[in-house]
Amino acid sequence: MQSHKGVQRARVENIRTLLVVGSGKGGVGKSTVSVNLAVALARQGASVGLLDGDAYGPSIPMMLGVRKRKAGQGAEVTLPLAQRGKPTPEQMLTPLPRYGIKIMSVGFFIGEEQAVAPMPDVLGVFIRQLLYSVDWGVLDYLIIDLPPGNGEPQATLCRELQLDGALLVTTPQDIARIDTAKALAMFREAGVPALGVVQNMDGFLCPHCGERVEIFPRSREVREQLDNLPLLGSIPLDPAAALSGDKGQPVVVSNPESPVSIAFMSIAEQVKTIIETQSITIVNQEEAVPMKVNEEGED
Template identity: 45%
Template sequence: MTPDEIYTRLARIEDPKLGNDIVSLGVVDDVTVEPDVVRVRVTLHAPYAPDEEWIAERIREELSDIDREIDLTVPPLPVSDAERPLPSVKNIIAVSSGKGGVGKTTVAVNTAQALAERGARVGLLDADLYGPNVPRMLGDGDGPTLNDETETLTPPERGGIKVMSLGFLVPEKEAAVMRGPMIDSTLERLLVDVEWGELDYLIVDLPPGTGDAQLTLCQTVPLTGAVVVTTPQAVSTDDAHRALHMFGEQSIPVLGIVENMSGFTCPSCGDTHDLFGRGGGKTVAEEYDLPFLGSVPIDPEIRETADDDAHVGTLGEDDTDEAFRDIAGDIANGIGTLRRRGVPN
């Protein structure tokens, strides 16, 4: 058994999204054959993404008949510039919407929870400085602590997710009255002056619209990609187009569209009512040739857990929770596909 023979075997494995084999795509870094072990180093970019877990399992299956130990290792992703902002964060994902009231924060919080549930190291930044709702959704507890020596903030954890929000730093119900330059400086501090540590994913819950906060984020840190949230109705999808245009202007890849509030199933009669129309998010995704990440129904339990400070750890087994798990998996898959295709961070 030689390394070339191992490479030939692994070249039988086709990437689940790109079609090419994983050897030609550069997923296989190195193969070493020793008397008792075959060592295979692979580059996987999206930790705990279903597609990349499938690739790892297929590698093991392809080599399972070899009478040696198979040592499959995934080295840490290289950092192209150690001086860049947030060098210890592998993937930064912006969750955006063109307008308010579409449930963008709900999608951001539940996506973070679903990724953490899969085993990923996750952070959540509430970048909506005028309406920071993440602290309420993720429950009571201590806020961030200040390191006097470094003048950096250590974020609190909620359900294994590192969380930062201006809502921790201003009194409850007090307005954050800021003009553009103050928005820029505050958001930059919440991004780069926080001790996030090693993260697989940092989810950034953006405010609605296409203003200062969005541009600051796009120009301050290397965004891996963005997710745009809409409801089915036209007044929401119209603004989703504007959000997509903004990310296009900033050369930020869009990982897909989420349609929230897609329907309500009556608990008494079982009928489903399309309160905000049907299919608007999917239509936008098709128009831009983007992935449609999924639909999330109107679920009173989501509202109750958010209002009662009990959102952490509430992902269960109903259709809404499964929708968020599928969305999180598709987001991670999209990141892996971008990277395997060679799109830089």
């Protein structure tokens, strides 16, 4: 349990690192980043789960080639929303394996044609309960792809789970950067470490001449908080990335040598380094205490 401003938060059993991918704005590439980061981490040897928490536009199943009807479970399953903590073994759901990662989506519980999604504050409780209801096994990383915004369900998740870090996805535009800075402020306020920024749709690499073309006007907005975060990667627009998403195969699988995929592999390495460095710091602090006691004892 971790305490922030007197709030006790639960760690999810067997999950070493719980990360969220967020942004203030929709359509900037959160799901694309979540999927490719998850698969990239798995390709680098980590055990990875991916939870699609975007009930308003659940796109992870489609990006990984899963259709709800084929998922086999979900529609008939009801989550015990009133219950907190771990469900009974009969209530546990099996995640779907895809490209070496384990996936689960709130979309499995909401009809594709259903116009009405749960209210945002209920959604936070729903995502938390879904997280506890999946038999993930032991995971090095669980990534939650969040809906856009900085209200609910983010607030509930930040309050009730011990999140190890947030990645912020933005495009170079003013409007996206302003909204992403707000999302960053929300994570900071909740005590969730912001690991860094992924700048997506950053220019277009012409497939004919290889020249980089700027699509969005360069932001002249200075967002100091955002600018001070590590830039984990800059991902160009690439038609192959969009096509891969639609075809249900992440670009790191379909075009592993493309600049976009290389950027995703590098982001995964940096995330791993940041997380491992953080845990080394904690281990060292813990070790420092008994050593000091021993020294005093010897005196």
